[in-house]
Amino acid sequence: MGLSWTFKSPRKKLVFMDMTIKIEGERLTTMIYAKPMALYQYIPPNSCHPPGVLTGLLFGQILRIYQLCSHSEDIDKELSLFYRRLLDRGYKPCNLLPLLEKGINNAIAYLSLSPEQREAKKSAKVGRRDQRIFLHLPYHPQNYPSSFIQRLWRDLVFSPPGEKELTKLTNHMGHHVPIKRLIIAFHRNPNLANLNSYRKLATRTGLKPSSFIT
Helix, strand or coil, X not given: CCCCCCCCCCCCEEEECCEEEEEECCEEEEEECCCCCCCCCCCCCCCCCCCHHHHHHHHHHHHHHHHHCCCHHHHHHHHXXXXXXXXXCCCCHHHHHHHHHHHHHHHHHHHCCCHXXXXXXXXXXXXXXXXXXXXXXXXXXXXXXXHHHHHHHHHHHHCCCCCCCHHHCECCCCCECCCCEEEEEEECCCCHHHHCXXXXXXXXXXXXXXXXXX
């Protein structure tokens, strides 16, 4: 059997993935589309995630709103909806509002740059790969913050008092150490889904998990 095609009459408005696309005069305009059953289950504030996760969530979603909405009224509507959904998840206005303002300014500034300027800014921020070193740590809210670890890195490794800076040191071949930045990469601890997934249980010997279900 071949494919079955469904044709619809030409129209000036349609939904494509996460956008509603419209023809207005001689131009295309877009706005964000979400399924009516969308639950917007953002990470709740009491979840054991690094603080930067909330900043990344807000900045990323705000930039997406500005990129996908052609009209300012649609941008304002989506920002308001996003804010209310975060309140529904348990976030406090005092924590959200400063980040929302900063995220809006960041989105406006980013979209005002040319593609060449964006790439240059990204390259300047990331730097060369051989100038970075990563420290991978499991995150826990009672552990030392990343700022404390960065301070130890600067004071004890990169530039100890009375000692040469790390980049001024050479190896046995006379090459300078290129490392300039420490990047702390937090990762979450295993959750119940990781520990009790079907794949992990299937490799265990003994009775099957289903045998304990009455």
